[in-house]
Amino acid sequence: MRVAIVSHRPLGVISTGGGRIIRDLAVGLRERGLHVDVYSLSRKGLGCPRDDHFRNIECVEISEDLLRKILLLPSRALSLASKEALLFIKLMIQFDIDRISKLYKDLMEIICSRNYDLAILETTYLSHLGHMLSLKGLPSMLRIHNVEAEYIASLSYKSLREFVFRSMQRIEKKVLEMINNRVTISMRDKEIISKLYKLETVYLGPTVKGSKKDCSRKDQNNIESLGLECGRYALYVGSSHKPNIIAVNNILQSIKKDNIKITLVIVGEVGRYIRKNSGNIGYVKILNFVPDEVLRSLYCCAATSLAPIFSGSGVPIKLIESLLYEVPTITSRKAELMIPGLKHLENVIILERIGNISEALKNLYKDEDLREKVSRGARLLVEKSIGFEKTIERYYAYMTKLTSFSL
Template identity: 25%
Template structure:
């Protein structure tokens, strides 16, 4: 049977280059856009914030032929790594602007006019913003007057995520969070729908802003060809670069409160941490025994490392949103010990059946669960099988794809 392509055009806007899909945010956007592009006409416009060279040419293999891809090149220079006098100037400008950082970086009448003309002349029927900051690039009220549907995908509750994920002086962090809160509130009130990929975020936004247009859908992710199998490698894996504060915070929590007690009972085990690590963090971790830092791994190396683990830990406590590193482990059918905070990103899905992983935010219980994983291979095997089934049915299923397509096209007039 020949599949009929839906000719309604959808434009996805994102503030980052989503290929290669090497982290949680990129994966959540990339796999969803790719899957939808196989069913419907899709355009993807990415803001090339890092001013990367040859983005489209070097990543052709990631994009199906049905997907039209374009870039918005940087039009305001960011100040990361800039001389101190430029940082001070930019900081004063930010302070007086009344805008949050991303809103300031994306403000351009010329870019907005060009993008709006593109949307109207290309007969775009749906515009999807991958975060609320992107509303700065378009005129939402005008698009809605033109009967163009505008949706916001919330990967996190942005103002909460900001406070949890960055370490800044309190007065700066509080002011920036307040500005993000106001922007988030305004955008959510303007769009047709806000889709959260974490059930907890959906509840939080509904309660915080009192709007009925916020809903939850599971992330649309890809099933894995390879699968974890029972082993006695005595390797416990954590995936994620430690330059990201919630990752570093979670690992330090594990090392400070749990790791030494675990080694007393299982001295032959190693904690393997993947991803780039700064010299300062390396020194910080050097005092803890049986910790291996792999540094950056290719996609193939990372997959081999994960599948070779006896089990995975996701000790993340900071930051809102769904923890993709948890879902990635489940996608391979790997047994996992994680926190209650990570569990809340999948809570309503998981409560429909037996939870296919162990979770707790209590250090003593976390230790107990790790010990059970180390001593009971039958338990690991059972959880691994349940994890794979749960992931494929919830996140990588045709049912989930149809739910996304239905919500994207809801109420569109021909």
């Protein structure tokens, strides 16, 4: 089976986030024996990975055409200046621009000329491209990372959230109707899309490669080189998206208020936004970007992981990674709706409110029996449903059904 995966974001520098599940899907399908090519839309370069993960995968970097850049420049500037609070303006314009974009027409011609059996379009933003490919006779599958109406509204100013949600809801419904084959990485998103838009989707889950089996003595050495000790720190991983910034600042405030003397390691772009707030808090180590190997080491050696979810949509990749590495994880009630099988005190610790996080962290950190119980529960969940190989098998079965193709 020949598969084209189209990413709306650059994939050159990845530790976690949406780019991670795109890359790992490509790697997993290639390991399954499929021919996989990746097309990465990039405005600033770094569209393709430069590491061993992609050594058997062709990655084509597609540059944005000048007209699209010019038309989107004002709304991009507004989004940047407002720290994503006005992102909805760009998206409302972008969906119309993409109908006439030379970028998509050129990309469609390239993909159609290379005899693929299936195209996988990553995120709702590529629905129109999927529609165009379907008209040319190429089966297409849209992978939905978020319910955009909910996610974009959560980034907006409070006074605008209802307006943004209703506006994006109308646009998103219209865009999703363009393509018939829709899959989600979150069970909660599947149910929201059914309720909001009366559209059917298939839940397949997030594709994240990782396993406790990968942990080794080398990982301990990596941790020691960072000035850390295995099993003696809590881990938070996050991008610079607004929900992560809010969450990590609330975590720091809770730790500071309760004077919790536990080392908290913060990884990812979110670290750039909390240095001022962490200046008076001991036991906090901020790492910005780290290579994939070091991130794996941090998960391998963490005593616990923090992955609270109180806003936004989709599935936080840090939650899946924590479970794959069998790290005792503190999350929130919302996570139970995203991933089937999550249960409080069985495979995760569930918070009702983020203000309780320091107490939960303290209790979990000092209770070795509870940590072992939750870790065992995570391992069972991985073996049953969310492990990388099992997830890839679900995708492969669905793709085979779409193409009526059997290896």
